[in-house]
Amino acid sequence: MLLEFAAQQGLIIANTYFKKHKNRYWTWESPNGITKNQIDFILSSQHGIVEDCSVITSVGISSDHRMVRAKIHIDRKLARLKIIRNQKKSKLNILKLKDLKNDFQLELKNRFACLDIENADIDTKYELISNTIVEAAEEIASRERKTKQTTEEDKANEELDKKRKELREVEDKSPKQKIEYSQLVKTVRKKRRERSRKRKKQQIESILESGKGPKQITKMNSKKTRICQMRQKNGSITTDREESLNVCTEFYQDLYSSKTDENSGTRVPTKSTDDTEVPNITV
Structure with missing residues (x-):
């Protein structure tokens, strides 16, 4: 047994x-x-x-x-x-549920009135009752999702970046456009640096206020930057990860492979920048 x-x-x-x-x-x-x-x-x-x-x-x-x-x-x-990994973040706003307890009790009463558990076993009863309570609570006081707030500064930066991309696509730029494009590139980079520093400052202040130590700050700063886009041989920009990996692979293969003459099949000798003759060490 x-x-x-x-x-x-x-x-x-x-x-x-x-x-x-x-x-x-x-x-x-x-x-x-x-x-x-x-x-x-x-x-x-x-x-x-x-x-x-x-x-x-x-x-x-x-x-x-x-x-x-x-x-x-x-x-x-x-x-x-x-324990932390297995814990599911609650979707309920407890304070809101307390304020709307009368509505919650009414919702429970209506749901239990439609619940048929007389002939069910104990496990089924427990599952139905617990699910009914959770669903009623989520219906009354579900936690609202946090949406990213866009400030006026962010909108201005997006407009500058959009204008920079438009000028970049122009093939035959006039002298005025070249100067404007150069200034836009510098301005966008400066704005990005300022935004990154501001975000890091806010993160550090949040970590210190929550009582966490310097290790958490070090861990935050040790994150590696991921390459989001690559330029292909034909000049087009790709954001696909597989295509980016192929671009890197082809680049390093061309870089480290021996360049040979297609007609003779022999290696093209390296040209020196000075007058010293490079000895032929290949067979």
Whole structure:
């Protein structure tokens, strides 16, 4: 019975995992002192944390059972990370739900009136009732999604960037357009740097206000910048990651491969910038 339960629930019986003296196995003694059985067990869902399990024989208590002790080791940092990852962010605004408790109770009453759970088993009843309560709460006080707020400064920067891209696409630029394009490039870069510094300053202030230490700031600054676009051989810009990887691959293949003469099949000698003759070391 115990074995079937442990197998069904994915549990281990810690008493049976460690070899002990035969006197350290039994946990219950009959009143006449003749019969001794092992009927007390420690079950665990994680095999890796149990380091030892044994019976304590030297505890002076007036009982026919002996205490069972297990030694476990838990990595607190790892356990905390697992808990945080498994936690789902609540979609409910609790304060709003408290303010609208009358509406919430009315919504629950209407939903439970339509719920048919008389002939259902206990597990189905629990699932239906809990889902009904959660759905009613989300209907009344769901948390609003935060939308990105666009400031006037952001709009102005977008207009400058849009104008810069339009001028970049012009093939035959006039001298005036070239000067305007150069100034736009400098202005857009300056605005981007200012925006990046402002965002980092806000992030650092938020980290310090929340009580987190310098390690979090260092971690924030150590993020690698991802290349979002690449220029292909034909001059077009691609933002597709696979195409960008192909562009990089072709570039380095051309860079490190030997350039040969197509007609003769021999390597083209390297030209020197000075008058010193480069010796031919190839065969």
